[in-house]
Amino acid sequence: YISTTGNDSNRGSKELPFKTLYKAWSVIGAGDTIFLRGGTYNNSIMPATTYLRNKNGSPSDLIVICNFPNERPILNYSDAIYTAQKAGIWIENVKYLHIKGIRITNIKQPIAGNIAQYGMMLWNGVSNCIFEQIETDHIGGWGVTIGDNCSNNLFLNCDSHHNADPYSAIPFGWADGFQSGSPSSTNNTFRGCRAWGNSDDGWDFRLYDGSVILESCW
Secondary structure (H helix, E strand, C coil), X not given: CECCCCCCCCCCCCCCCECCHHHHHHHCCCCCEEEECCEEECCCCXXXXXXXXXXXXXXXXXXXEEECCCCCEXXXXXXXXXXXXXXXXXXXXXXXXXXXXXXXXXXCCCCCCCCCEXXXXXXXXXXXXXXXXXEEEEECEEEEEECCCCCCCEEECCEEECCCCCCCCCCCCCCCCEECCCCCCCCEEEECCEEECCCCCCEECCCCCCCEEEECCC
């Protein structure tokens, strides 16, 4: 369990929850579930970037990260001004992960340096994962990005909206709801997803070289 009032020195139980997703990730394995209690996790509680790296579930024992039933965890970084590239959640070399019911919002783009931000990044070996009811919005760059070697993933009922990059070399020219420019990722599916109000595209696959399915999306 993770709570806005938790402490990473706790044992991670419902009564004594952790404070950060990174701490919970460090102790879980295949078949385990991390519950995020409702509330606002700002930069002072859970600083961007949170890295989820180098762990695998299995087809029968997924690693699960989800909202506590009937509660809404929000990773809201409006309390921070960044000078470097950040991502709300950066996932790397992970298989058979299911993330559900989390909102990532308000990651500001640095004014200088032509740097765009990420709401959620999949990078280098993220496969056979499910991303469900994820909302990425008001990111100073891309809402969700699929990087290299990321295949066989399902995005289910996700929303990505009002992402904009006013300080890029071509102002407002990068920020997409969902994006991939990877020549090495394939067989990714978007089902029931929505993208609107983004300063560039809803979906952008202009350099993507694999197959992708968009089903019942708008």
